[in-house]
Amino acid sequence: MILSKQPRHIAIIMDGNGRWAKRKLLPRYAGHQAGLGTVRRIIKYSMKQGVEVLTLFAFSSENWKRPPQEVNLLMKLFMTALQREVKKLHKNNIRLRLIGNREAFSEKLQGLIADAEELTKDNTKFTLVIAANYGGRWDIADTAKRLALKVQQGSLKIEDIDENLFNSQINLNDLPEPDLFIRTGGEQRISNFLLWQLAYTEMYFTNTLWPDFNEENFMEALKSFGSRERRFGRISEQLKNA
Structure with missing residues (x-):
């Protein structure tokens, strides 16, 4: 079934891999491997529904605080995924x-990241964005730093910095802003993910752990999105008149 009202851009925090593994008496790494299978399925479901962009929070800047063994295994999984999946993409x-x-x-x-981006840069059917060693605060601070450097170099006047200019310099500025944010695993927070970009995004939280997140769960999120009135600061009457 193709829904009539659907998001162009979906952003997801893929939470619950470790708890999924624990419930099955498996090492946490097994949960991350299972989660990779869900990534493949969600890409397929998104494309089927006509979604244009999917952004996945794979590894936050805070995740380095996890046990070193888990971090090392995550890095290996990331490299393996790039080596195996990029040609399919x-x-x-x-x-x-x-x-x-x-x-x-x-x-x-x-190097693997750069090669993958170079190979796929001209593809037009769908965009998959992976947020890795990413934090929303870092994103905002990095943008501010680059704008400050332009002011210092004399190529930008400080009075010219406004919301639109800042937005044009931040990550994902060339893509539609996320319409729908999904977080699996039961937590109800955005955890330093796309702080600037999620300003008017519809939020959807589910208790389903990421490895168990299937097409039915995905469609429930889309149905929830479709039932909402997005006013962007206006009132309902203005939307009807428009």
């Missing part, structure tokens, strides 16, 4: 982008 006309501070990644991983 390219074959399906999917563009891959990564947002986040890449400097903390190994040179090999940085």
Whole structure:
């Protein structure tokens, strides 16, 4: 079933991999591996519904605080996924982008990311954005730093900095803003994810753990989105008149 009202851009926090594994008496890494399978399915479901952009929060800047063994395994899984999945993405006309501070990644991983982006940069059917070593506060601070440098160099006047200019410099500025935010796993917070970009995004929270998030769960999120009135600061009567 194709819904009549649907988001162009969906952003997801994929939460619950570790708890899923724990419930099955498996190591946390098994949960992350299972979660990768859900990523494949959600890409397919999104494309089926005509979604244009899917942004996934894969690794936050705070996740480095996790046990070193888990962090190392996550980095290995990230590299393996890039090596195995990128050609499939390219074959399906999917563009891959990564947002986040890449400097903390190994040179090999940085190279794989750059190669994946280069291979898929001209694809037009769908855009998959992976947020890795990303934080919303970092995103805002990094944008402010770049604008401050332009002021210092004399190429920008401080009085010219406004909301529109700032928005034109921040990550994902060339894509439609997220219409729908989904968080699995039962937590109800955005956890430093796309703080600027989520200003008018509709929120959807579910107790379903990420490895168990299936097409039925996805469609429930879309139905919830479709039932909402998005006013963007206006009142209902203005929308009807428009």
